Amino acid sequence: PRHQRRRYAPPGPEQEGMRAQFLRLAGLLAALASVSLPTDGHGPVEGGGSTRSLPEKLVVAYPGNAVCDERVSEAISRGVNVVAWSFGALALLEDGAPAVSLQPDIECVLRVASQHSDVVHLVSFGGWDAPHPDPACDGASYYRAWKEWNESNRRADGQPLFDGFDWDLEGNDDKSSPYNEFSVEVLDIMGVMSTLAKQDGYIVSLAPPESYLDPRAPAAEASFSRSLLLTYPKWEREWKKDLGANYTEPYFGYHGRNCWAYLVAAYGGLGPEGTFDFASVQIYESYSHFAYDVQVSNLTISEGILRAAEHYLEGFVVDFSTDTSPKVAALGKQRISVPAEALVLGFIATSGDPHEDAPAHAYPYKKTFTVMPTEPDSVQRAYGDLAGKGRAPRGFMFWCISEEAGSTIPYYLSEGLAAVVRPSATWASVDKVHISPKL
Numbered sequence: 001p002r003h004q005r006r007r008y009a010p011p012g013p014e015q016e017g018m019r020a021q022f023l024r025l026a027g028l029l030a031a032l033a034s035v036s037l038p039t040d041g042h043g044p045v046e047g048g049g050s051t052r053s054l055p056e057k058l059v060v061a062y063p064g065n066a067v068c069d070e071r072v073s074e075a076i077s078r079g080v081n082v083v084a085w086s087f088g089a090l091a092l093l094e095d096g097a098p099a100v101s102l103q104p105d106i107e108c109v110l111r112v113a114s115q116h117s118d119v120v121h122l123v124s125f126g127g128w129d130a131p132h133p134d135p136a137c138d139g140a141s142y143y144r145a146w147k148e149w150n151e152s153n154r155r156a157d158g159q160p161l162f163d164g165f166d167w168d169l170e171g172n173d174d175k176s177s178p179y180n181e182f183s184v185e186v187l188d189i190m191g192v193m194s195t196l197a198k199q200d201g202y203i204v205s206l207a208p209p210e211s212y213l214d215p216r217a218p219a220a221e222a223s224f225s226r227s228l229l230l231t232y233p234k235w236e237r238e239w240k241k242d243l244g245a246n247y248t249e250p251y252f253g254y255h256g257r258n259c260w261a262y263l264v265a266a267y268g269g270l271g272p273e274g275t276f277d278f279a280s281v282q283i284y285e286s287y288s289h290f291a292y293d294v295q296v297s298n299l300t301i302s303e304g305i306l307r308a309a310e311h312y313l314e315g316f317v318v319d320f321s322t323d324t325s326p327k328v329a330a331l332g333k334q335r336i337s338v339p340a341e342a343l344v345l346g347f348i349a350t351s352g353d354p355h356e357d358a359p360a361h362a363y364p365y366k367k368t369f370t371v372m373p374t375e376p377d378s379v380q381r382a383y384g385d386l387a388g389k390g391r392a393p394r395g396f397m398f399w400c401i402s403e404e405a406g407s408t409i410p411y412y413l414s415e416g417l418a419a420v421v422r423p424s425a426t427w428a429s430v431d432k433v434h435i436s437p438k439l
Contacts, residue, residue, distance in 0.1 A: 048151050049200030052120060052163040055081045057421040058344055058395030060205075060280055061414060062086045062124060064402030068104035068112060071405040076116050078411045079418020083116075084166045084207070084280075085109055086400070088123040090133040090142050090189075098137045098145035106153065106161075114156035120203060121161070123150075126168035132178075135185035139192025146193070147200070164203030166280075167194070167263075170212075171228035171254055182226045182259045184325045191267035191275075198268070198275050205278050206263065206270075207346070207397070209285040210308075211255040213264070213336070215316035216289050218257075222322045225257040235287050238296055242363035252287050258336075261318040265334040270342040279338060280397035283308050284348040286367040294369075295359045301371055305382035309345060312338040313391055340386075346397040347371050347379075349404035349413050373416030380420045395421050 060082040063072050072083060089101045102109065102123065113121045125133075133142060146165070153161040167190055172179045194204045206213070211230070217223045218233050231250045239251040268275030283290040283305075293304040315338065320331040350357040350370045357370045373379040379396065386392045396417040398404070404413045 048147060048160070050160060050163050050202050052159070052201075052203060054120060054203060054277060058082050058278065058397075059414065059417045059421065060084055060344055060346075060395065060397035062398075062400040063104070064400040065127070066103035067400070067402045068108035071401050072112055073115065074405065075401045075411055075414040076119055078414035079422075080119070080401070080414050081418075082120040082122065083112075084122045084124040084168075084205070084397075085162070086124050087127045087130060087168070088125050088165070089130065090125060090146070091131070092134045092137055096136070098142045100146050100149040110153060110155060110161060113161060117155060117157045117159065120163050122164050122166045122203060122205065123162045124166040124168045124207065126170055126207075128170045129172050130169065130179075132169055132182070132186045133189050135183055135189065137189075139189040140196065142189055143193040143196045147197075164197060164205070164277075165193075166205045166207055167260075168207040170209060171256075175229060175253075180228045182228070184226070184328060187226075187259070187262050191263050194263070194275050195267055203277050204275060205280060205344075206260060206276050207280045207282065208260045209256065209282045210288045210290065211257060211285060212260040213279060213281060213338075214256075214258050214289075215311040215314070215336075217318075221257075223258055223317070223319050224261060224323060224328075226259050226262075226323065226328075228256045228259070229253050230255045230257050232287060232289070232292070234296075235292060238292075238365075239363070254286065258318050261334070261336050262320065262328060262331070264336050265318065265320070265331055269337065271337075271339045272341060274342070276342070278342045278344050278394050280344040280346045281308075281312065282346045282397075282399075284346060284368045284399075287365070291359070291366065291368065295361055295365045298361060300377040301359075302377045302379070302381040302385075305345065305379060306385055309343065309382065309386055309391075309393055312343055313340060340391050341394050343393040344395050344397050345393055346399070347413065347417075348399050349401075349407065351403045351406040353408045354412055370413075372412065373420050379417065383420050 059080050061075055061080040062084050063086060065086060076083070085104060087103050091099055091101065093099050150162050151160045155161060197204050231253050232255055236249060236251060240247045264270055264276065270276045270279055290304050290308050293299045293307055294301060299307065315335055317333055317335050319333045321329050321333070323329045348368050348370055354370050354372055359369045360366045371378055383392060398413045398417065401414070404411055
């Protein structure tokens with residue numbers, strides 16, 4: 001079994017050639033742009049950077065692998081207000097210099113970002129099966145390369161191409177791949193880049209699969225690991241019961257265990273005062289806790305969302321002391337806080353009929369399933385309950401625009417999630433969700 005989600009596509013020959021050219025011209029172009037372009041309140045700050053701020057409530061969407069076309073504009077018109085362009089990559093050139101590449105056509109992204117300057121545009125680094133940054137280069141050098149590249153490509157309003165970046169580095173289908181473990185060096189690259197970007201006024205977000213930032217990590221095992229080849233024991237027990245003699249362990253062995261909690265603990269935390277502005281938690285990760293709650297424990301969609309949100313909002317302790325790196329182990333036990341203003345819950349779109357991509361309540365269970373945000377016992381009801389308690393999350397995320405655009409109900413997540421978080425909504429009329437005790 002494999003992840004059914006965001007795939008990384010290596011850049012083509014044309015992109016490979018262009019990225020070196022971008023880097024050579026970056027310094028000159030950035031200098032010219034910084035002095036010749038007017039500012040309008042959102043213009044470049046002294047020394048570069050961004051002054052863009054996030055909307056009060058977020059509907060974050062990824063266009064899809066290398067996607068840039070009218071579907072992105074349509075999703076924005078339906079309510080998306082943060083576009084995380086998928087994907088960017090950090091690599092080293094033959095001479096060892098750090099470089100940035102972008103999957104979607106850069107001229108197209110510039111055009112769409114200029115047309116929708118009221119929307120936040122981030123570049124997302126990563127994707128499933130994507131290479132991690134080469135640790136032969138440090139985070140400060142990668143950041144300088146990204147900043148020069150970003151600020152040498154300016155939108156019509158004078159803003160840098162991207163208002164910041166999003167981290168979505170993940171694992172690999174090939175279990176022998178080195179990218180199925182986060183090295184400390186790669187985590188530090190992410191942390192240093194994020195710290196420097198935040199100092200320059202850029203927006204920085206995380207998009208952890210649920211298991212990479214997991215308040216429900218198995219209590220009987222270490223609560224932290226940098227491996228991405230772990231299991232959820234409750235799911236394995238369920239499959240063993242269903243398959244009997246045909247069960248082979250692991251049935252699904254592509255989960256993490258709080259590997260990104262290191263970023264939160266070591267690099268400034270989540271929220272308005274932290275390094276990371278928000279975390280778009282992929283509760284749709286293959287065979288997630290959310291999927292278990294809905295499919296095996298038979299919670300409704302709204303109950304499953306509410307349970308997931310409350311675990312993050314309550315905070316959780318991660319014990320780093322078992323890690324093989326002395327630097328990581330020295331953190332000891334740390335409480336990880338995910339405040340409501342930094343919590344974004346992520347869902348997955350389907351290109352088919354959303355009503356048919358429903359949870360399964362018996363084997364074979366669904367790896368992932370979509371949601372209809374405004375239908376009874378779905379996102380709207382859970383959000384209403386949390387809002388009534390003063391704990392509404394910052395918003396929602398989904399993967400991806402190209403999928404929902406091709407569904408039988410086009411743009412159902414863009415429109416539906418925007419309807420849930422719209423400021424004019426009145427939640428007093430929404431029935432409260434009551435769920436059974438936590439598993």
